[in-house]
Amino acid sequence: xxxxxxxxxxxATVAMIAVSLSLVFFYAPLDGDQGFIQKIFYLHVPLxxxxxxxxxxxxxxxxxxxxxxxxKWDAYSYVAIHISVIFGVAVLITGAIWAKASWGxxxxxxxxxxxxxxxxxxxxxxxxxxRYAIEDRDRQARYASVFAITAGAFVPLNFMAxxxxxxxxxxxxxxxxxxxxxxxxxxxxxxxxAAMALLWVTLVKFELTAKSASGQxxxxxxxxxxxxxxxxxxxxxxxx
Amino acid sequence: xxxxxxxxxxxxxEAGKYVAGAYVVFVVLLVVYVAIMAAKLQRIERxxxxxxxxxxxxxxxxxxxxx
Numbered sequence: 001x002x003x004x005x006x007x008x009x010x011x012a013t014v015a016m017i018a019v020s021l022s023l024v025f026f027y028a029p030l031d032g033d034q035g036f037i038q039k040i041f042y043l044h045v046p047l048x049x050x051x052x053x054x055x056x057x058x059x060x061x062x063x064x065x066x067x068x069x070x071x072k073w074d075a076y077s078y079v080a081i082h083i084s085v086i087f088g089v090a091v092l093i094t095g096a097i098w099a100k101a102s103w104g105x106x107x108x109x110x111x112x113x114x115x116x117x118x119x120x121x122x123x124x125x126x127x128x129x130x131r132y133a134i135e136d137r138d139r140q141a142r143y144a145s146v147f148a149i150t151a152g153a154f155v156p157l158n159f160m161a162x163x164x165x166x167x168x169x170x171x172x173x174x175x176x177x178x179x180x181x182x183x184x185x186x187x188x189x190x191x192x193x194a195a196m197a198l199l200w201v202t203l204v205k206f207e208l209t210a211k212s213a214s215g216q217x218x219x220x221x222x223x224x225x226x227x228x229x230x231x232x233x234x235x236x237x238x239x240x
Numbered sequence: 241x242x243x244x245x246x247x248x249x250x251x252x253x254e255a256g257k258y259v260a261g262a263y264v265v266f267v268v269l270l271v272v273y274v275a276i277m278a279a280k281l282q283r284i285e286r287x288x289x290x291x292x293x294x295x296x297x298x299x300x301x302x303x304x305x306x307x
Contacts, residue, residue, distance in 0.1 A: 036255040101258035
């Protein structure tokens with residue numbers, strides 16, 4: 001069920017990533033200030049935006065879980081957060097590389113954008129031990145949903161706080177003062193953002209498909225291990 | 241657009257290393273994720289094979305029992 005449409009989605013993602021990379025290296029002009037190093041921006045920022053939105057989406061799925069008590073939404077929430085954490089790792093590493101090239105340091109502790117993203121990332125890193133510390137499956141799902149909602153609400157608050165801090169160090173790419181992004185750069189950036197969003201959706205779907213398959217196998221195994229009443233099998237006839 | 245103050249553009253040969261590094265990190269993370277998922281899918285396939293074998297064994301047992 002979860003695997004439906006995975007193939008065209010994967011093809012669209014690969015195509016979009018190829019188009020985006022072509023635009024980054026052959027279409028987008030070199031930045032007048034940073035030069036070639038600014039090309040990291042087209043990878044780093046879309047990854048960060050997708051990860052942060054993914055955390056919020058995880059919170060929205062968690063709300064659906066608490067409202068309906070349907071375990072499907074808990075799985076969605078878990079997978080959305082899981083993929084966003086992976087994106088978060090990429091954001092931190094690519095950000096550190098960009099910082100080293102631009103500022104000469106791998107990390108700058110007095111820069112609110114960097115530190116706030118690290119706080120969000122570390123907060124979500126605690127999601128796994130928190131979740132698996134609870135043995136009871138229902139309680140685990142319920143508490144994980146509460147965590148996902150609280151943390152998901154923290155993400156936009158954190159983002160707004162950073163915007164209000166008005167640092168002069170970290171780039172403000174969508175600021176209206178000083179012109180904002182030129183047209184070619186904006187088009188390239190939007191393509192990269194679409195590519196990362198598609199990649200996120202594809203990976204979430206991929207992970208859900210694998211989890212669903214694993215769950216079905218476990219169900220089959222449980223059904224087989226249970227003593228069959230009257231010697232009859234509870235397994236449906238195989239359709240090949 | 242505000243850019244880092246006091247950050248002059250690096251020469252292409254030096255900047256290229258950093259840009260390549262960032263993109264390579266992204267690709268490596270993606271490949272590692274796909275490899276982990278491939279290992280998971282292999283495990284699911286193995287388990288499915290085991291379950292199918294058990295099911296066939298059970299089917300054989302029920303057929304042996306005279307009606």
